Amino acid sequence: MEYSLDAIVSFLIFVSMLMVVFIIMTSLVTVLATKLALSPYHSPAFPTSLRVVKVREGYLIDSPSRCLVTCVIIKPEGTYQMYHGITPIRIPAKPSDWIVAFTYTSVIVKVGAIIHGRLIVSKYGVVKSNPLKPYVVVEGSSYQVIPNLEGVSKSIQMSKSVYFIHNGTIVLGVRG
Amino acid sequence: MNFTLDSCIAVLILTVSLTYLIHITMTVVPNTQHHYDDSLIILGRLLRYYDIQAAIYTNNSESVDVIMYSTISHLHSYYLVVIDPEKETVVLICGTPTLSSYLVSITIPGWNGTLNPRTLCFRVGVGG
Numbered sequence: 001m002e003y004s005l006d007a008i009v010s011f012l013i014f015v016s017m018l019m020v021v022f023i024i025m026t027s028l029v030t031v032l033a034t035k036l037a038l039s040p041y042h043s044p045a046f047p048t049s050l051r052v053v054k055v056r057e058g059y060l061i062d063s064p065s066r067c068l069v070t071c072v073i074i075k076p077e078g079t080y081q082m083y084h085g086i087t088p089i090r091i092p093a094k095p096s097d098w099i100v101a102f103t104y105t106s107v108i109v110k111v112g113a114i115i116h117g118r119l120i121v122s123k124y125g126v127v128k129s130n131p132l133k134p135y136v137v138v139e140g141s142s143y144q145v146i147p148n149l150e151g152v153s154k155s156i157q158m159s160k161s162v163y164f165i166h167n168g169t170i171v172l173g174v175r176g
Numbered sequence: 177m178n179f180t181l182d183s184c185i186a187v188l189i190l191t192v193s194l195t196y197l198i199h200i201t202m203t204v205v206p207n208t209q210h211h212y213d214d215s216l217i218i219l220g221r222l223l224r225y226y227d228i229q230a231a232i233y234t235n236n237s238e239s240v241d242v243i244m245y246s247t248i249s250h251l252h253s254y255y256l257v258v259i260d261p262e263k264e265t266v267v268l269i270c271g272t273p274t275l276s277s278y279l280v281s282i283t284i285p286g287w288n289g290t291l292n293p294r295t296l297c298f299r300v301g302v303g304g
Contacts, residue, residue, distance in 0.1 A: 004180055007180040008180055008183060011180060011183065011184045011187070012187070015184070015187040015188060015191055018188075018191055019191045019194065019195070022191060022192075022194075022195040023195065023198060026195055026198055026199045029199070030199065047247065047248055047249045048245070048246055048247065048248070048249065048250070049250070063245075063246075063250070064250035065245045065250040066241070066242055066245060067242050067243075067245040067246035068227070068239075068242040068243050068245075068246040069246060086242050103246035103247065104221065104222065104225060104243070104246050104247045105221065105246070105247050105248075106246075132224065161213040161214050161217065162214050162252075163213075163214045163217045163218060163248075163300070164213075164217065165217060170217060170218070170221050170247070172249050
């Protein structure tokens with residue numbers, strides 16, 4: 001009987017200590033997981049990803065999920081056409097045309113022939129003043145997406161959200 | 177000796193269960209905070225455009241769906257409930273039901289110059 005009592009007491013002490021160790025280990029794992037989750041963003045990106053694919057007659061704007069997209073086709077002479085629809089959407093553009101496709105938070109550009117002058121291309125077409133971001137500035141054979149996401153990770157490292165506002169645009173943070 | 181072995185096993189099971197419970201509790205609490213910020217950011221951005229209001233006021237759930245997925249990552253889902261606060265009725269439900277908790281809510285006053293308030297309860301997150 002004495003042996004059993006001793007054994008029970010010793011087991012209780014052992015198991016209590018084991019429980020404390022488990023709790024400490026769990027806390028450590030939680031802290032490490034949280035630190036990993038809050039590690040710096042390695043590639044901040046636009047939330048929706050569009051892609052332009054060449055098809056038989058024109059181009060196809062595609063995305064991983066069905067989404068509403070606005071496409072602006074800019075001809076080399078400076079005129080433009082707009083298409084509005086749900087992906088995948090086929091647009092009758094030529095290889096020499098510029099294609100700029102927008103969602104509410106993303107933009108993708110297919111470069112075309114050299115354009116004379118400077119064009120500001122937004123979700124609402126070619127505009128004169130700076131529109132709601134994101135938008136694209138096309139000049140000659142080059143373009144610039146506004147806002148520029150390069151170097152964003154340095155300024156948003158402390159953010160706990162997956163989505164955050166950067167320079168007037170929603171950006172998706174990918175931690176690594 | 178048998179009694180001791182039984183109690184040992186029982187307490188071990190209890191220990192593991194308690195540890196698991198604590199772990200789950202500690203990992204779930206911070207996640208619930210994230211969704212509020214993300215949901216408000218997404219909803220705030222969408223309400224700057226006319227399209228989402230048009231989709232809501234015409235009860236067009238298909239339109240709401242494609243508008244939402246043109247704003248959020250395809251790896252995420254959303255849940256949106258539109259309520260008429262005057263009649264206290266649910267007008268529209270869209271998205272993934274697994275995200276139906278921890279919703280943020282915003283009331284918009286009307287559309288197209290009419291006073292016709294709608295309360296939007298929304299959440300974006302990983303689910304379904």
